[in-house]
Amino acid sequence: MIGVLVFPDFQLLDAAGPISAFEIAARFAGNPPELKVIAVTPGPVRSSSGAEMFARGLRPSAAITTLVVAGGEGVRAAAKCTKTLAFVRGLARRGVRVASVCSGAYILAEAGLLDGRRATTHWQRTKHFLSAYPKVKLEPDRIFTRDDNIWTSAGITAGIDLALAMITEDYGEEIAQKTARQLVLYHRRSGGQSQFSSLLELKAANGRFGPLLAWAREHLNAPLTVEDMAEKAGMSSRHFTRAFVAETGTTPSKAVERLRIEVARQRVQSSAEAIERVAEATGFRDPERMRRAFIRAFGQPPQSLRRAARAGESV
Template identity: 70%
Template sequence: MIGILIYPRFQLLDAAGPIAAFEIAGRLAQAPARIKLLATEPGPVRSSSGVEMLARGLRAASAMRTLIIAGGEGVGVAALCPRTQAFVRAAARRGCRIASVCSASYLLAEAGLLDGRRATTHWGRTQDFLRRYPKVRLQPDRIFVRDGEIWSSAGISAGIDLALAIIAEQFGDKVAQDTARQLVVYHRRAGGQSQFSSLLELQAPDGRFAALLGWVREHLDQTLTVELLAQRAGMSARHFSRAFIAATGSTPAKAVERLRIEVARSRVQESHEAIEQVARGTGFGDPERMRRAFVRAFGQPPQALRRAARGTGDARRAELAT
């Protein structure tokens, strides 16, 4: 049985996305999924959108093997509920697979299930999460993370990616692929794919490190070590790393790679430069290193992105010509 835990002001898609994925996968695998909505109080539960879903009480989860916890605006109250915490801890002790979608990672952290574990959450909550839960090994730029039987995922739609990964483990990759096709989503964004896609998303709200990030983007072909970046920021390397993560939600090394990917993608899609030249000009050094970075970020190698961009351009020109 798959349990979907919700609470007042949960995010509707956090629950509905995985439900749809598991329902389709069960049908394709000819093993219909038993899915139950759960809440501390049985009955209608209103989402943040105002739409209600009908949930059973926690006692209905006796045969549960997988627990998915939805995120949402009400997670702060839900995470502090003793009954909810006890329920989640008991499920973990029984060996259930437990997964959080988006901000539901707060509930897992409050229950103590993430201490010493790798996890992720929505990028917009990174700074607050790091401050509240220093024992968690947060990986803020991941779509989803698995650490043993504890799974966590990033923003709302990442719950579908997480569900597809669970489906692949349970039913095999073919069923997961066919499920993704039915959902008309990419099969499958890797858990290590970055949540972020632009320089603006690395900017701290107070503008801290903005000048440094701008300089980095203009000097990607250089060897950009933490020591060099710390020197330009006027800090020790250790202090700089901590301050940078707190301000941007990313390590300096990941930020540099993200900016390299951003510029490299633009050059791959919009120019006729050789892939080798793009790799050298953006600091990757060799095409294979850039290829691995692209697969992590976009699920595709540079050549595939270039072909897709050219195909879109050809189609657009044909449309304008008719």
């Protein structure tokens, strides 16, 4: 049985996202969904949006095999609730798979479950989380982490990625892929994938040059010279470069490299595709050129990132 722990002012999608993923997977597997929303006080629990979920109380249950702890605005108060902490600790001691979504990591950390373990949470919480829980091996850039039976995930929708990884473990890759398609997800993200997108990090990426950057990301195997991009933008090369730097805060060539690194990293970490093929498909052409770009960006070559991603998902 999947238990989903909520509290007043929880983030609705932190709970609803994994619930939907587990429900769909169970149906694909031919099993009736076994899901239970639980809280300290049984009855309707109000989320930060005002929508409510009906919860059962925190009675010990041998039926719970996975516990997912939601995050949200009310997590600080929930993390100080002795009943909640005792319940979470008790399940973890029994070897139950315990997971957090977004700031739900605060509850796991307060319960002492993350001491000495790898974990992640929403990137906006990184500074405070590190100062509050220095014993945790926080990996702020990851989508989700697994350390033995303790799982953590980043902001909101990353809870669905975490659920899909659990579904892969429980039902296999085929069911997980079917579930992702049913949820109309573009692709399943690996735990080691960055929480950030280069398109989002570029200033005003949704402004004047937003369509151009999106086009560039879809054509990374092309040369994408300044002249190519200027022509696509309908501008002279000189005027285009000045306008691009003023709006995005970086040069066209550096923006293209960031996009190439992002896509290459995703392919390296989520597949067994040959490094040479990744370099060719993302426009680096030469694997050595891609290796140098990875070291500048991540301090590690592609092979090291691939090994780390596989280790993180198989531990």
